[in-house]
Amino acid sequence: xxxxxxxxxxxxxxxxxxxxxxxxxxxxxxxxxxLLIDTGxxxxxxxxxxxxxxxxxxxxxxxxxxxxxxxxxxxxVETRLRFDRDDGVATFFRSRFAACTQIEALDMSVLGRDIxxxxxxxxxxxxxxxxxxxxxxxxxxxxRTN
Numbered sequence: 001x002x003x004x005x006x007x008x009x010x011x012x013x014x015x016x017x018x019x020x021x022x023x024x025x026x027x028x029x030x031x032x033x034x035l036l037i038d039t040g041x042x043x044x045x046x047x048x049x050x051x052x053x054x055x056x057x058x059x060x061x062x063x064x065x066x067x068x069x070x071x072x073x074x075x076x077v078e079t080r081l082r083f084d085r086d087d088g089v090a091t092f093f094r095s096r097f098a099a100c101t102q103i104e105a106l107d108m109s110v111l112g113r114d115i116x117x118x119x120x121x122x123x124x125x126x127x128x129x130x131x132x133x134x135x136x137x138x139x140x141x142x143x144r145t146n
Contacts, residue, residue, distance in 0.1 A: 005130030041112030
C-alpha cells in the first residue's frame, strides 16, 4: 500500500510534508484534514479547529503534549482517520487520539508515530516525494546514475 502526501506551503511561507486524510466527525460526516508529518511526535494530535469542526465528543482530559514551545493541555477523542491509497482504496485507523482545545496551541494537526510507525516513510524534498509505504509496496535506495 502507498499513501501519497505532498509538500505544502503553509501560511508562514515554509514548505512542510503533509498527508491529506479525513476524520469522521461526531455527526457521521467525513471532513478533510491535512496532517503535518512529524517523526518526532509520539502520537497524532488534532488541532483545536479540527476538534471544533468535527463535533467530536471530548472523552476525558488527556496528558499534556510537549514540544519546542512547551506543553499544552489536550483532551481525548475517539474517531476514525481515513487515508486514500494510490490505488483509490481507503485505509482506516480507529483509535483514541489527542486533540487541542486552545486554537493558538497548534497551527496544524500532527500525524505522529502511533500511525507513522506502521509504515516506511519517505520524505524526500529533493525528489518531491512524500509517501507512507506498507503492505506489498517496498522501496530501494541506490546511487544516482546521472
